[in-house]
Amino acid sequence: MPRTKEFDPGAVLERALDLFWRRGYEATSMADLVEHLGIGRASIYATFGGKHDLYLKALERYVQTRDPSLVELLSQPGPALPAVRALVELYAEDAAGDRDRRGCMVVNAAAELLPDDQPVARFVEASWTGLETALTSALIRARAQGEISAEADPRALARFLLVFLQGMRVMGKSHGDPARLRDAAAQALALLR
Amino acid sequence: MPRTKEFDPGAVLERALDLFWRRGYEATSMADLVEHLGIGRASIYATFGGKHDLYLKALERYVQTRDPSLVELLSQPGPALPAVRALVELYAEDAAGDRDRRGCMVVNAAAELLPDDQPVARFVEASWTGLETALTSALIRARAQGEISAEADPRALARFLLVFLQGMRVMGKSHGDPARLRDAAAQALALLR
DNA sequence: ATCCAATTGGAACGAATGGTCAAAAATTAC
DNA sequence: GTAATTTTTGACCATTCGTTCCAATTGGAT
Numbered sequence: 001m002p003r004t005k006e007f008d009p010g011a012v013l014e015r016a017l018d019l020f021w022r023r024g025y026e027a028t029s030m031a032d033l034v035e036h037l038g039i040g041r042a043s044i045y046a047t048f049g050g051k052h053d054l055y056l057k058a059l060e061r062y063v064q065t066r067d068p069s070l071v072e073l074l075s076q077p078g079p080a081l082p083a084v085r086a087l088v089e090l091y092a093e094d095a096a097g098d099r100d101r102r103g104c105m106v107v108n109a110a111a112e113l114l115p116d117d118q119p120v121a122r123f124v125e126a127s128w129t130g131l132e133t134a135l136t137s138a139l140i141r142a143r144a145q146g147e148i149s150a151e152a153d154p155r156a157l158a159r160f161l162l163v164f165l166q167g168m169r170v171m172g173k174s175h176g177d178p179a180r181l182r183d184a185a186a187q188a189l190a191l192l193r
Numbered sequence: 194m195p196r197t198k199e200f201d202p203g204a205v206l207e208r209a210l211d212l213f214w215r216r217g218y219e220a221t222s223m224a225d226l227v228e229h230l231g232i233g234r235a236s237i238y239a240t241f242g243g244k245h246d247l248y249l250k251a252l253e254r255y256v257q258t259r260d261p262s263l264v265e266l267l268s269q270p271g272p273a274l275p276a277v278r279a280l281v282e283l284y285a286e287d288a289a290g291d292r293d294r295r296g297c298m299v300v301n302a303a304a305e306l307l308p309d310d311q312p313v314a315r316f317v318e319a320s321w322t323g324l325e326t327a328l329t330s331a332l333i334r335a336r337a338q339g340e341i342s343a344e345a346d347p348r349a350l351a352r353f354l355l356v357f358l359q360g361m362r363v364m365g366k367s368h369g370d371p372a373r374l375r376d377a378a379a380q381a382l383a384l385l386r
Numbered sequence: 387a388t389c390c391a392a393t394t395g396g397a398a399c400g401a402a403t404g405g406t407c408a409a410a411a412a413t414t415a416c
Numbered sequence: 417g418t419a420a421t422t423t424t425t426g427a428c429c430a431t432t433c434g435t436t437c438c439a440a441t442t443g444g445a446t
Contacts, residue, residue: 024305026220026305030404030405031404039424040423042405042426045405101308107304111300111305125368159374160376162364162377166363167355170304170362170363171303174314174317175308175318176318176321176322181356183352184353184355187349187352188356188384222432233395235393235395235437236394244434388445394442396438397436401435403433409426411425413420
């Protein structure tokens with residue numbers, strides 16, 4: 001009995017994600033969204049709720065469609081260290097080569113909305129904890145397989161990498177020397193031996 | 194002939210800095226500022242210009258009154274490496290112990306306003322370049338004094354530390370395990386040998 | 387004491403904000 | 417074909433936004 005929607009909610013959410021990612025939360029107005037999403041104002045409210053709900057769903061989609069490749073990358077069987085190194089280099093290239101300098105949406109969310117926005121805060125923390133866990137488990141495997149020193153502390157190393165990666169993501173928003181992030185990444189990788 | 198102001202512009206700017214630092218640019222309204230600065234609306238415009246000008250001046254004050262201690266710290270005569278290590282630990286403690294999780298205003302500015310806001314972009318880049326330069330010069334001294342390996346690359350190491358420090362500053366906005374940043378910092382310091 | 391000039395508080399500005407509502411259109415099930 | 421129900425459209429809402437203006441006030445210089 002319900003009438004079918006004329007649009008694909010997933011595709012619309014993707015466009016909302018694009019806008020929020022590029023401009024942030026406050027700087028993106030409902031008028032902007034109405035214009036770029038291609039659907040009416042009321043349809044947005046009916047489908048996603050208010051602006052904050054829509055932002056949260058966009059952030060969720062961001063994590064689910066951009067980050068998971070990382071966890072998969074880290075969970076491949078076989079040698080674990082190359083995956084970790086590849087991850088760091090991927091982040092460096094990503095940040096250094098990002099033409100429109102949108103950075104990482106999670107980092108942007110943390111910087112703009114935290115500490116006041118609790119739903120976003122929970123989301124950010126969960127995202128970071130997830131990456132820390134994936135890194136830790138990869139490093140535990142690496143140590144077990146003799147790829148890094150037996151004395152290494154996998155969790156501490158994972159935490160270090162986690163912080164360093166977020167650093168690259170913030171700094172990627174600035175038009176600095178692209179070699180800066182590459183140099184930094186090369187040094188960070190020296191810690192993994 | 195000009196009449197003297199009834200307020201101390203420096204003190205007022207300090208209060209504006211406090212607000213912008215905590216809430217960011219967009220989320221801070223002129224009404225908020227009027228309420229917290231203790232001076233009239235027109236006085237704000239007459240003294241500092243519009244909202245964006247005020248933000249820029251607050252950001253400037255932030256860098257001038259919070260960061261310079263760092264440059265001084267790194268420029269002390271004698272052994273250079275302890276100063277660098279102290280700096281990393283200071284950032285870690287700062288981020289982990291920051292009760293109200295306001296983070297670093299430069300990082301917040303970068304995440305919220307970049308890449309679209311060019312004046313802010315210039316400011317952020319200058320701030321980061323300045324820290325990179327100070328770190329590089331300290332590490333050059335450290336190498337010359339035999340505190341780190343002769344094969345070490347001071348600039349690359351400085352860039353690494355720069356990125357890592359900014360990472361701590363973003364992540365400090367989240368209520369995560371405080372040990373996370375301390376663990377990370379300890380690992381990063383292992384690179385300075 | 388007087389004039390000058392700048393600062394002051396507060397009212398007012400139009401534009402833009404996020405959100406709502408009711409009428410119209412459209413699709414499905416019968 | 418008809419009835420039912422939901423989506424869509426777009427006008428509309430009160431509020432808040434950053435900014436400007438003006439009249440009153442204030443303090444400094446002569």
